[in-house]
Amino acid sequence: MKKLLNDAAKRGIRYRETLATRKVVPEQASLDALDQLDEAMPEQGESDMATLAMLDELVSPATVAMAGPRFFGFVVGGSSPVTLATNWLSAAWDQNVHMHAAAPGPARLEQVAIDWLVDVLQLPPGTGAGFVTGATVANFTALAAARHRVCEDAGWDVEANGLIGAPEITVIIGDEAHPTLTKSLGLLGFGRNRVVRVPVDDQGRMIAAQLPEIDGPTIICTQVGNVNSGAFDPVGEICDVAKPQGAWVHVDGAFGIWAAASKQLRPLVAGMDKADSWAADAHKWLNVPYDSGVSFVRKPNDLKAAMSITAEYLPVASVRRNPSDFVPELSRRARGVDIWAALRTLGRSGLEGMLDRCCALARRFESGLHDAGFDILNDVVLNQVLVSFGDADVTRRIIDAIQKDGTCWCGVTVWQGQTAMRISVSNWSTSEADVDASLAAMLRIAREVSASNS
Ligand SMILES: *Cc1c(COP(=O)(O)O)cnc(C)c1O
Numbered sequence: 001m002k003k004l005l006n007d008a009a010k011r012g013i014r015y016r017e018t019l020a021t022r023k024v025v026p027e028q029a030s031l032d033a034l035d036q037l038d039e040a041m042p043e044q045g046e047s048d049m050a051t052l053a054m055l056d057e058l059v060s061p062a063t064v065a066m067a068g069p070r071f072f073g074f075v076v077g078g079s080s081p082v083t084l085a086t087n088w089l090s091a092a093w094d095q096n097v098h099m100h101a102a103a104p105g106p107a108r109l110e111q112v113a114i115d116w117l118v119d120v121l122q123l124p125p126g127t128g129a130g131f132v133t134g135a136t137v138a139n140f141t142a143l144a145a146a147r148h149r150v151c152e153d154a155g156w157d158v159e160a161n162g163l164i165g166a167p168e169i170t171v172i173i174g175d176e177a178h179p180t181l182t183k184s185l186g187l188l189g190f191g192r193n194r195v196v197r198v199p200v201d202d203q204g205r206m207i208a209a210q211l212p213e214i215d216g217p218t219i220i221c222t223q224v225g226n227v228n229s230g231a232f233d234p235v236g237e238i239c240d241v242a243k244p245q246g247a248w249v250h251v252d253g254a255f256g257i258w259a260a261a262s263k264q265l266r267p268l269v270a271g272m273d274k275a276d277s278w279a280a281d282a283h284k285w286l287n288v289p290y291d292s293g294v295s296f297v298r299k300p301n302d303l304k305a306a307m308s309i310t311a312e313y314l315p316v317a318s319v320r321r322n323p324s325d326f327v328p329e330l331s332r333r334a335r336g337v338d339i340w341a342a343l344r345t346l347g348r349s350g351l352e353g354m355l356d357r358c359c360a361l362a363r364r365f366e367s368g369l370h371d372a373g374f375d376i377l378n379d380v381v382l383n384q385v386l387v388s389f390g391d392a393d394v395t396r397r398i399i400d401a402i403q404k405d406g407t408c409w410c411g412v413t414v415w416q417g418q419t420a421m422r423i424s425v426s427n428w429s430t431s432e433a434d435v436d437a438s439l440a441a442m443l444r445i446a447r448e449v450s451a452s453n454s
Contacts, residue, residue, distance in 0.1 A: 003049070004048050004049060004052065007049065007052055007053075008052055009088070011052070011056045011060070012084075012088075015056075015060055016067075016081070016084070019065050019067060019068040019069075020068055020069055020070075020429070022065055022068075023065070023406030023407075024064060024065045024068065024070055024071055024406050024407070024408055024409040025064055025065075025403060025404065025406045025409060026061055026062045026063065026064065027061070030061035030062045031062055033058055033061070033062070034058060034059075034062050036058055037058060037059075064409065065409075066078065067079055067427075068427070068429070069427055069429040069430040069431065069434045070407065070408035070409070070430070070434050070437070070438050071408070071409050071427065072408055072409060072410045072422075072423045072424050072425060072438070073409045073410055073411040073422075073424065074411065074424060075225075075227065075254070075255045075284050075285070075383070075384075075424040075426045076283070076284060076424075076426065076427075077283060077284050077285055077286065077287040077288075077426045077427055077428070078287055078426075078427040078428065078429065079283075079287060079288055079289040079338075080287045080288070080342060080345075080428045080429075082341050082342070082345045083287065083288040083289060083338040083341050083342050084289060085341075086337050086338050086340075086341040087288075087289045087337070087338050090106065090333070090334045090337040090338070091333070093106070093334065095333070095334050096331045096332070097110065097323050097324075097332060097333065097334045097335075097336075098322070098323060098324040098329075098330045098331055098332065099322040099323065099324060100320040100321065100322055100323070103334070104320075106334035106336065106337060107320065107321070107322075107323055108320070109334075109336060109337060109340050110131060110323055110334070110335075110336030110337075110340075111320070111321055112340055113131075113336040113337075113339045113340040113343065114128075114129045114294075114336070116340070116343045117129065117280075117294060117296075117339070117343070118296070120260075120261045120343065120348060120351065121257055121258075121260045121261060121278075121280070121296075122260045122261075122266075122272075122273055123260075123273055123278065123296055123298075124273055124298055126298075126300070127296050127297065127298050127300070128296070128297050128298075128299070128300025128301075128303050128304070128326060129294050129295060129296045129297070129300075129303075129326065130294070130295045130303065130307070130323070130326030130327035131292070131293075131294060131323070131327065131332075131335035131336050131339070132293045132294070132295055132327050132328065132329075132335075133291040133292075133293055134254075134281055134283060134290070134291055134292070134293040135178075135180065135252065135254035135279045135280065135281040135284075135293045136180040136183065136184060136293070137184075137293060137295070137328065138254075138279035138280060138281070138293040138294055138295040139180060139181050139184040139221075139250070139252055139279040139295075140184040140187055140188065140328070141279075141295035141303070141306075141307065141326075141327060141328060142250055142277035142278065142279055142295045142296065142297055142303070143184055143185065143188055143190075143219065143221070143250060143277070144188060144303075144306040144307065144328075145277055145295075145297045145302040145303040145305070145306045145307075146219045146248040146250055146276065146277060146302075147163075147169070147188055147190075147219070147306065148302055148305045148306040149248055149276075149299075149302045150169055150217035150218065150219060150248055151166060151167070151169070151217070152305075153217065153246070154166075154167040154216075154217045155167075159305065159306065162189065163189040163190075167216070167217055168216060168217070169190065169216075169217045169218070169219065170196060170212075170214075170215070170216060170217065170218045170219070171185060171190050171194070171195045171196070171218075171219050171220075171221070172195065172196045172197075172198060172211065172212065172218065172219070172220045172221065172247075173185075173195050173196070173197060173198070173220075173221040174197070174198050174200055174204075174205075174206035174221070174222065174223055174233055175197045175198060175199055175200045175206075176200045176204035176205075176206075176223065176226055177221060177223060177252070178223065178227055178252055178254070181221055181223075181252050182195070185221075190219075196212055198210055198211055198212075202416065203226070203229050203231035203378060203379055203381075204226040204228065204229045204231045204416075205226075205231045205232065205233050205234065206222060206223075206233040206234065206238065208234050208237040208238050208241060211238065211241055211242065214241075214242055214245035214246075214247050215245075217246075218242070218245070218246070218247040218248070219247065219248045219250060220238060220242050220247050220248070220249045220250065221250045221252060222235045222238055222249060222250065222251050222252070222275070223251070223252045223253075223256070224251055224252070224253040224256035224257055224259065224268070224269050224272060225253060225254060225255045225256015225257070225259070225382065226256075226384075227254075227384075228378070228384065228386060228413050228415050228420075228422060229377075229378035229379070229384055229386060229415065230256070230362075230378065230380070230381055230382030230383060230384030231378070231379070231381065231382075232256055232259070232268045232269060232381070234271075235249070235251055235269065235270075235271055235272045235274070235275055236270050236271015236272065236274060237271065239271055239274035239275055240271070240274070243274060248276045248277070249274070249275040249276055249277075250275065250276065250277045250278070250279075251272055251275045251277070251278045251279070252279050253269075253272070253278050253279060253280050254279060254280065254281045254284060254293075255281055255284040255285045255383075255426065256268070256269070256382065257269070257272075257278060257279075257280045258280070258285045258286065258351075258355055259355070259382065260272065261348070261351050261352055261355060262351075262352045262355045262356055263352065264352075264356055264359075265355060265356070265359065265382070268381060268382070275298070276297065276298050276299075276302075277295070277296060277297045277298065278295075278296040279293065279294075279295055279296075280293065280294045280296065281293050281294075282294060282335075282338070282339045282342070284426060285354075285355065285358070285383075285426050286339065286342050286343075286351075287342065287354070287426075287427065287428045288338040288339055288341075288342050289338055291335075292335050292338060292339065294339070295326075295327070300326070303326050304325045304326060307324075307325060307326055307327060307328065308322075308324075308325040308326075309324075309330075354428055357430075358383045358425040358426055358427075358430070359380075359382055359383050359425070361383075361425045361430055361432065361434075361435050362380055362382070362383045362384065362385050362423065362425045363380055364432065364435045364436075364439075365385045365387075365423050365425070365435055365438075365439065366380045366385050368435070368436075368439040368443075369385070369387045369439070369442070369443075372443050372446075374387050374388065374389055374446070375387065375388045377415050377416075377418055377420050378415070383424060383425045383426055384422070384423070384424055385422075385423040385425075386413065386415050386420040386421070386422055386423075387420060387421050387423070388418055388419065388420050388421075389421065389446050389449075389450075390450070391419075392414075392418075392419035394449065394450065394453060395412070395419045395420065395421065396412060396419060397449050397453075398421070398442075398445055398446050398449045398450075399411070399412045399421045401445045401448070401449055402421070402441065402442055402445050405441055405445055407437060407438055407440075407441035408434075408437075408438035408441060408442075410422060410423050410442075
């Protein structure tokens, strides 16, 4: 066992040591070599050392350096060394954190992590939370609590009776809501399309003045941190209009919610604490390993009502919080451990510093690309930059060449009708030198592609 686990650690460390210097995309030969994985299911088991070696030799080179400093696709962050370390150790514990009695240490630590998150994100004291796989499920979980509350207020037990025959519930979303939010609504029986869409402005922000009249059971889904522009819905303003009418206001804050942890960024989320529920990702900007999202609900009992179960073999009378009362899963890993470790090692100032640094690096991309004559399509208020290199075809070909070059990695998007390259800065290890090297590659490739065009 010792030899095997030491070998795994050694291989993992070697992988991380080469992350900053390797090409971001895998070589074609490494992708071709994946064919060797297509073995028949073995009759007799193979050796564990050889299996680990095969995994490292075949699959490590076929990964994208997503955890590295020059991956700017999506808003994925990259696990920091300490959170990888705590993830390894807690995997060794192999704890099932479904209830306090079965996993007292990790369950206790998760409560600490919740308290710290509520503090650092400036959510209302007493807010409850559950650790889930990511923001998709965090939205789902929080909206299940919303569904419980609005149904109960209308005299309907939705957990027992479902939505068939239930009082009509109006669900309002912004026109730029993340597709996983509408998916969550579909999973909850609200329908992906049976929603009222509120128009957005040129940054993708919901226009509060265009909220429909609120009448009867209503759930409003807002967003902080548009996945393209980084823009924030005016959540405070929406709460001021909707809360007195009895609506539930939810905030999809997958990565944007972290703005609350920075003095400089905090004005972007002004009034967010007036909402009823919030979804956050830790595997994005907090830079912990996948899968790690958090669902927050102002009144923990609303979440508990939607999520808790009883069974004879599961003790319920615990003086301490049973984690599974607040999430869709029963069995799960100790997700809160990595979050706790990230917050403990960063501290309030370290977290703020990381967030501010990512935003400053995004502005560095913005000015480098703008000075080179390219159009920046968004107001760079956070960590997101949208750049157009010309028409859709040229922009796509330049992005394609940037991805193949491997100095850095950025994706393509269409923003309000215009094809653009999307740069997300969310990794703890990205430096000014990484941005400058990436900018140099982008500008060189843009020149080459444009020259070959004319
Ligand atoms: C990333 C993202 C999601 C989905 O999060 P996952 O962790 O991938 O499930 C939802 N909403 C927003 C705004 C996001 O940025």
